[in-house]
Amino acid sequence: MPKLLISVRSSSEVLNALEGGADIIDVKDPAKGSLGLPRISVVREVVRIVNGLKEVSVAIGDVRSNAAELGYVVTALDSFVNYVKIGFALKSVEEAIAIGREVVENVRKSKIVFVSYADYHKHSFIDPITVIDVAIKAGAQGVMIDTFGKEGLSSFDILPRHYLQEFVNKAKKNGFFTAIAGGLNKHHIKDAVTLGFDVIGFRSAVCVGGRNGSVSKQLVAELRNVLNALA
Numbered sequence: 679m680p681k682l683l684i685s686v687r688s689s690s691e692v693l694n695a696l697e698g699g700a701d702i703i704d705v706k707d708p709a710k711g712s713l714g715l716p717r718i719s720v721v722r723e724v725v726r727i728v729n730g731l732k733e734v735s736v737a738i739g740d741v742r743s744n745a746a747e748l749g750y751v752v753t754a755l756d757s758f759v760n761y762v763k764i765g766f767a768l769k770s771v772e773e774a775i776a777i778g779r780e781v782v783e784n785v786r787k788s789k790i791v792f793v794s795y796a797d798y799h800k801h802s803f804i805d806p807i808t809v810i811d812v813a814i815k816a817g818a819q820g821v822m823i824d825t826f827g828k829e830g831l832s833s834f835d836i837l838p839r840h841y842l843q844e845f846v847n848k849a850k851k852n853g854f855f856t857a858i859a860g861g862l863n864k865h866h867i868k869d870a871v872t873l874g875f876d877v878i879g880f881r882s883a884v885c886v887g888g889r890n891g892s893v894s895k896q897l898v899a900e901l902r903n904v905l906n907a908l909a
């Protein structure tokens with residue numbers, strides 16, 4: 679059964695996510711973008727509350743250039759979180775490979791997830807299947823699709839099913855685990871399972887008060903129940 683990833687923006691949301699049935703607590707700052715880098719103090723507090731009971735991932739930004747800070751960020755996060763997610767908000771494959779290598783070379787224990795955007799076309803970013811090629815060259819462990827824009831369209835609204843299937847097949851053939859998020863709701867879970875994604879991620883659908891609101895235990899539990907019913 680795929681893992682249920684729930685994104686939190688503060689430690690006060692963690693218990694609701696855990697008690698609702700999340701498998702992965704994903705820390706990000708939604709006010710700073712799709713994969714907004716959270717403050718390290720928030721990450722530390724989340725890790726303390728999760729206390730090893732579940733996995734923790736951290737988003738390190740919708741990266742647009744090979745900034746020197748990247749290596750420092752992943753070095754700081756390595757080993758105390760399970761996954762580090764980096765968003766490739768980039769137009770150049772060569773730059774993406776250089777950034778991917780910078781991240782991978784500075785991480786020993788955490789798993790690296792290369793995130794691409796379903797709405798890549800709108801922003802002229804490299805597309806999700808090309809990001810798998812970047813992951814092959816740079817050496818990540820997982821690949822993920824999310825949306826860059828958070829104005830309502832889901833990854834399933836934007837990308838055709840055959841594209842998503844090709845993404846999963848190519849990723850698995852090359853040994854990567856796969857994740858999908860981006861405006862998903864409970865009615866997307868069955869499709870994500872059928873396509874073979876290993877992780878399904880949510881934020882907006884489990885928040886009261888929108889994406890910048892707060893995680894509801896009941897809304898997380900509803901997703902958990904849908905997932906369990908498909909097992």
Ligand SMILES: O=C[C@H](O)COP(=O)(O)O
Pocket residue numbers: 683685704824825828859860861862879880881882883889
């Ligand atoms: O990594 C998962 C994302 O936080 C999903 O956010 P969203 O459901 O608001 O698109």
